[in-house]
Amino acid sequence: MAGKSKSTFFENVWKVCAKLPKGKVTTYKELAHAMNSRAYRAVGQAMHNNPHYPRVPCHRVVASDGTLGGFAHPVKEKIARLKKDGIEVKNGRIVDFEKRLHKFK
């Protein structure tokens, strides 16, 4: 085997997040879960440092209760991008959150 390609936690997060279909959202917790981890806080850090937009759609990652969570830019932009993806936000919450929520695997 040639060089061992050890991937960091962040890189794994980005890799999984890149699989999120357009028109859907996921949560920090779900991303962690998909990696068999409970580091949902660290997932937030990975999104904050996401160097791969738009390949990694970090704006479609929200909090477990359907609220928006954070964003590296004004939250206003996150809302705008979601709307562009066909996802509605009202009063700081994802509309029809449960229907929009994507679970990996």
Add this chain to the structure above:
DNA sequence: TATTTGACCAAGA
């Protein structure tokens, strides 16, 4: 190596 910092979460009050 130890401490601090978050785009979090679940359970209490």
Add this chain to the structure above:
DNA sequence: ATCTTGGCCAAAT
């Protein structure tokens, strides 16, 4: 339903 608290984990300092 909203607000507070403690716990959680990886990265950065």
